[in-house]
Amino acid sequence: MTLAQSTTISFRALSFLLVLLILHHPCPYGALASPDGSRPPRSTITVAPAVPSRVPQFVDDALFTSAVLNSTNVFRDQHGAQPVGYNATLARFAAGYLARDSDCRFAHSGGPYGENIALGCADVRACVDLWGDERREYDFRKPGFSEATGHFTQLVWKNTSDVGCGRRLCGQRGWFLVCEYWPRGNIIGQFGEQVGKQVKGSGSKSDAQRARNGPNWRWSVYMILGFLSILLVP
Numbered sequence: 607m608t609l610a611q612s613t614t615i616s617f618r619a620l621s622f623l624l625v626l627l628i629l630h631h632p633c634p635y636g637a638l639a640s641p642d643g644s645r646p647p648r649s650t651i652t653v654a655p656a657v658p659s660r661v662p663q664f665v666d667d668a669l670f671t672s673a674v675l676n677s678t679n680v681f682r683d684q685h686g687a688q689p690v691g692y693n694a695t696l697a698r699f700a701a702g703y704l705a706r707d708s709d710c711r712f713a714h715s716g717g718p719y720g721e722n723i724a725l726g727c728a729d730v731r732a733c734v735d736l737w738g739d740e741r742r743e744y745d746f747r748k749p750g751f752s753e754a755t756g757h758f759t760q761l762v763w764k765n766t767s768d769v770g771c772g773r774r775l776c777g778q779r780g781w782f783l784v785c786e787y788w789p790r791g792n793i794i795g796q797f798g799e800q801v802g803k804q805v806k807g808s809g810s811k812s813d814a815q816r817a818r819n820g821p822n823w824r825w826s827v828y829m830i831l832g833f834l835s836i837l838l839v840p
């Protein structure tokens with residue numbers, strides 16, 4: 607092997623490694639980054655955000671109740687569960703808890719019902735969507751409880767027949783929504799029969815997202831670019 611050949615080969619190997627390194631480095635612009643928002647913000651906000659005191663679905667009792675029922679029952683229908691009705695006893699319980707929670711601790715009440723909580727959503731529907739969208743993380747082949755999907759499994763729990771909610775404005779942190787469910791869901795051992803697969807509505811995004819972000823897709827790009835670099839570098 608001549609000196610010229612060996613330098614060419616190591617140069618090719620180097621450029622191959624370089625391409626691999628660049629590709630493996632986490633994308634700095636967030637396109638492939640996880641959506642946890644852990645990167646520091648690029649600008650500083652100096653004006654305090656307004657308190658969202660006028661959201662109709664939170665302010666108006668009738669709109670509040672109908673938004674809870676509609677959003678909840680849309681998800682329940684999509685997962686083969688009967689619609690829930692609004693129960694004043696449950697609503698009173700939630701409101702009583704929020705009245706005692708004067709410093710907005712954003713914690714569970716520890717009451718006798720199933721309970722979902724959310725803070726800072728744009729409106730009631732956005733809160734319920736947040737809970738329902740946890741279905742993307744739920745593994746229907748391994749039914750059971752997890753922190754990441756517990757709101758969703760309570761929301762569509764088949765044996766739950768009643769819902770009742772309360773809300774409280776927590777200053778600039780926004781609205782604190784508390785919903786009670788009865789009979790309560792998330793009972794260990796019953797997830798398989800009580801949490802139905804999605805049978806209606808637009809599909810959850812999980813499968814498509816996994817396909818796009820999965821290791822196979824990335825690995826193919828590494829391989830193609832790696833081979834290209836070997837071919838193209840003189």
Ligand SMILES: *[C@@H]1O[C@H](CO)[C@@H](O)[C@H](O)[C@H]1NC(C)=O
Nearest residue numbers: 672673676677678680731735
């Ligand atoms: C009920 O909820 C669904 C899904 O969130 C929404 O598309 C629909 O507009 C709502 N309907 C009413 C009457 O609010």
Ligand SMILES: *[C@@H]1O[C@H](CO)[C@@H](O)[C@H](O)[C@H]1NC(C)=O
Nearest residue numbers: 693694695696719768788789
């Ligand atoms: C409402 O929920 C309470 C509390 O669990 C229950 O005892 C009651 O029967 C429910 N009311 C109606 C009208 O279903």
Ligand SMILES: *[C@@H]1O[C@H](CO)[C@@H](O)[C@H](O)[C@H]1NC(C)=O
Nearest residue numbers: 765766767788789790793796
């Ligand atoms: C469903 O709820 C009823 C009360 O309405 C209760 O008696 C029953 O045990 C519950 N079933 C299951 C499977 O949890």
